[in-house]
Amino acid sequence: MSGAAEPVPAAGSTSVRRSRDVPLLVERARAGDPRAVARLITLVENGDELLPAIAAALAPYAGQAQVVGLTGSPGVGKSTTTNELVRALRAQGHRVGVLAVDPSSPFTGGAILGDRVRMQDHATDPGVYIRSMSSRGHLGGLAAATPQAVRVLEGAGCDVVLVETVGVGQAEVEVASLADTTLVLLAPGMGDAIQAVKAGILEIADVFVVNKADRDGVDATVRDIQGMIALGERGPGQWRPQVVRSVAARGEGIDDIAAAIDKHRGWLVEHGELRRRQEARAAAEIEAIALGTLRARIGSLRDGTQLSTLAARVAEGATDPYTAADELLAQLAR
Amino acid sequence: MSGAAEPVPAAGSTSVRRSRDVPLLVERARAGDPRAVARLITLVENGDELLPAIAAALAPYAGQAQVVGLTGSPGVGKSTTTNELVRALRAQGHRVGVLAVDPSSPFTGGAILGDRVRMQDHATDPGVYIRSMSSRGHLGGLAAATPQAVRVLEGAGCDVVLVETVGVGQAEVEVASLADTTLVLLAPGMGDAIQAVKAGILEIADVFVVNKADRDGVDATVRDIQGMIALGERGPGQWRPQVVRSVAARGEGIDDIAAAIDKHRGWLVEHGELRRRQEARAAAEIEAIALGTLRARIGSLRDGTQLSTLAARVAEGATDPYTAADELLAQLAR
Missing domain, CATH: 3.40.50.300 (P-loop containing nucleotide triphosphate hydrolases)
Incomplete structure (x- = not known):
């Protein structure tokens, strides 16, 4: 590996736009291809939608x-x-x-x-x-x-x-x-x-x-x-x-x-503190990802019709905000 | 109604510790009992667990x-x-x-x-x-x-x-x-x-x-x-x-x-702006309650064993944090 400053698309791949390309990219990174490493970090840094696939491929290490x-x-x-x-x-x-x-x-x-x-x-x-x-x-x-x-x-x-x-x-x-x-x-x-x-x-x-x-x-x-x-x-x-x-x-x-x-x-x-620290970090990571997902889902509901339908029912007195929030969460879970 | 500064338990009720006492308290407030109004606001202000029942009883108004x-x-x-x-x-x-x-x-x-x-x-x-x-x-x-x-x-x-x-x-x-x-x-x-x-x-x-x-x-x-x-x-x-x-x-x-x-x-x-404002406020209220519930659920998971079990699996390389976050959310929905 070398200190390549700029990310370069992994040679031979279709610029890694699909999850199924990720394992190959990770394999190249493991083999010491600095461009594959740079590409992976760039995807990670940009919060790319391939993040879950990348995390899955890296999990064993x-x-x-x-x-x-x-x-x-x-x-x-x-x-x-x-x-x-x-x-x-x-x-x-x-x-x-x-x-x-x-x-x-x-x-x-x-x-x-x-x-x-x-x-x-x-x-x-x-x-x-x-x-x-x-x-x-x-x-x-x-x-x-x-x-x-x-x-x-x-x-x-x-x-x-x-x-x-x-x-x-x-x-x-x-x-x-x-x-x-x-x-x-x-x-x-x-x-x-x-x-x-x-x-x-x-x-x-x-x-x-x-x-x-x-x-x-x-x-x-x-x-x-x-x-x-x-x-x-x-x-x-x-x-x-x-x-x-x-x-x-x-x-x-x-x-x-x-x-x-x-x-x-x-x-x-x-x-036994090394494993404890690794687990605490993993827990913090999982929690942050889960909260981010929940926020995104609630955001998408705000843009959609579910929340406004519930809000209209609360405004007209047909239900209360706590019951409406429970319904919203039930819809999130679907 | 008068400007009673201190909340007083509603007379004749068992100090409103159960959801089924709430409708009676709301009825008293509607009849103009200032102590019932004071009691309800105190419960609301303290974020009491009776909040959902209170909100449900007040919804029609x-x-x-x-x-x-x-x-x-x-x-x-x-x-x-x-x-x-x-x-x-x-x-x-x-x-x-x-x-x-x-x-x-x-x-x-x-x-x-x-x-x-x-x-x-x-x-x-x-x-x-x-x-x-x-x-x-x-x-x-x-x-x-x-x-x-x-x-x-x-x-x-x-x-x-x-x-x-x-x-x-x-x-x-x-x-x-x-x-x-x-x-x-x-x-x-x-x-x-x-x-x-x-x-x-x-x-x-x-x-x-x-x-x-x-x-x-x-x-x-x-x-x-x-x-x-x-x-x-x-x-x-x-x-x-x-x-x-x-x-x-x-x-x-x-x-x-x-x-x-x-x-x-x-x-x-x-x-038509009055209804629009009322609905926007209801939407904000529902969303805030839903987010609060989700945070509390994630907090209870942190105290429980689900998150630490998932974190241990991530730390040992058996899964990745994104998959773990999905599992956590699936458990939240149950």
Whole structure:
């Protein structure tokens, strides 16, 4: 696989317009065809009507990749750290997928050219698949598309999938929460520790990475985080977040980050927590899809005649809104 | 009916804990028992499980009252105007209900004692029913409870129901939108005209009342509003909002407000718009109840075993989230 930026229709297929073409596309992705992977993610990202068929074809490969979330404020060094982490994981022999769902990411266009070029380190590596995600044209946005995109990369044989987000909004926190292991990046003197608490990021952090650790104030930042961790309530069987220092721009501390990820992975497996997290994510996904379907059905009823017929009967006093709502739901079920 | 502030259990009933007690309670309310009316509104306000039975018993009386919404910023004179309007409507022989869903209302505790006392003018009048609404303990809040409370007052024989809200938030706009005729109150020099546009209140106003019209700047305010009305796009068969001046504290202009309400009522009937508004409101009510039921069902599944069983199957690769969502919905329908 390579970092093909633009999706290309799978060669030889009729541009995948029918559900029966999906298994072949997934087969190609599994065989390492980067264009098939790109095409699948594009379909997922656009909320294509083929989504159920794609999900069905990918189902057998669920849970095979380690999903690592990486979040933090803009300027904290996320893309540099991601880049170096990819290098370290490749050195360990892993196949790596990167999903950048970060408006400030070099892949989505917000960062400086230097970063963009640096990430090209991996552009010719067939063991790395890099993809930016945007929320265009998709109801529910990134939070809806990202879990399926992770499944595509899993299906394509990635051992590790890095999901890079900006830790500033609820949507990003949700995206980060789909990870087995979540890294929260901070930098000295950015007041990030307090911001992290406010944004609810403390709750989702498994590993804190204090990047730019060659700067003044790094000890104070590490102390702040350790103070927050100490204050956090945690049962005896719970994971205690790790704190790691790095200078990603010089490649320092990256092995420590990788070790912390491995350690957390081991803890997840040992405590049965990995399966619990995977199941919690699956439950959230199922619920979101079910609610989306129900909303769409109610929307179609509004456009149709059922709801207006019932409303007319309520307005003329022939029935009441609760009975009418029950009738509407009975019609939905048909 | 009188302005009983506190709900009292209907005398002689077993405090209405069963659906079969509801028809008797509604019968009492229709006979003019203020305690029965108060009890019904309390049940509605608390989102009681008897709601469907109450709605069913009230259904035959739908659309019998003229519902008049009255909204505007705090300090614009809403309660004084409501008070004077009640007086004028009583003089015309109407039975009047007032629902104050306004945090700054004298009935919900935000205003000065003078207002509170003034509104007591009608406390001993059996042709007036006054009730404050709060959103406590009710999922969906006032927007959910108010339509049913209007139905209670309708069922109790009110010819006119005044719904007083503060025009500052989306919820208040929604409450106001349940009226046949919506009055928007403004005062000179409060910059309300622009605020009204921002808050989307312009779209819901059938009558603009410029209160405190003895103040400086009243002509400019009236001009601003007329300018906005002229700019608003409106088809040939559409209602053109009226502008009325009043000094409610001196009882001036109240007859003009009543006349504008009557004129709008006549227009609604003549154009078939009254039934259209009643049906649109019924449709919104049905849809809200249906969605609430679906959410509750999904919530109960989350607590139950169905969702977690499906999630476990997705996590182990035995099925995909779309198929699982379909199965969940099929279980909901059972």
